Amino acid sequence: MSTPTEDVVKQWEREQAELKKRLVEEDTEDWQKSPDFAGLERVGGVDLSFIKGDDVNACAQLVVLSFPDMKLLYKDSQMVTLNAPYVAGFLAFRETPSLLEALEKLKREQPSLMPQVVLVDGNGLFHYREFGLACHLGVLSDLPCVGVAKNLLQVQGVVRSDEHLSQINALEKDGDTFPLTTDTGKVLGKALRSCLKSTKPVYVSVGHRISLDTAVRLTHACCRHRVPEPIRQADMISREYLRTHFPSGLSPRDNNETLNT
DNA sequence: GCGACAG
DNA sequence: ATCTTGTCGC
Structure with a gap:
């Protein structure tokens, strides 16, 4: 997959700006206002896993866990073909289509298991143009979404400084936070x-239909x-899927080339 | 030119 | 994202 042209990037930026108009940054659900999240029963998680040398074929993973027990209620692994390369700031154009498909499949086949909120591997509002993957998926699915990034994206003056x-x-116990301003x-x-x-924090931001404090x-x-x-479950299960279906580390692409040789 | 670059 | 075993600690 090649790097996108400037025109494509401009188009992507326009699309982010357009979708951002539909973003809701506040709590919209009753359970979000409850101190103990009363009424929340199902939390979703999504992730994509890859085989070493292949950035086109991936395993798209959706899981639904019970709340607050965190027991697995649903899992779906699906091999997908990606159409867009990874470009920082435009992760959604690479990953959203597959994740939306997984959510639509669940709605179709087991609607009673639809998650009430989805935790997304990546940023939401904490983004160059304040519209990361968690916002993108949230708006297009109209589900409450939270962005959780494992690494800091240096954006709008937020940097890995000594400060x-x-x-x-200064974060001494779990639950401690500091704002990304x-x-x-x-x-x-x-x-x-x-x-x-x-010791290493995670970076939480609003995806859609949830406030920052509730998201944290x-x-x-x-x-x-x-x-x-x-x-974490989405990540582990999708990796397990790749291990058992492609134990050699041979991607579908490589398999096809082998067959044609 | 140099550094940064969610996944 | 992925490349990877042992090792230190609870």
């Missing part, structure tokens, strides 16, 4: 110490390890 590192060092003073997300064991509280409530359980 940032000292803020991380842009150079213009807007809070785009929060760094969260997700569990006592890990929910993410913390889903953590048994550093990465919140829905995303």
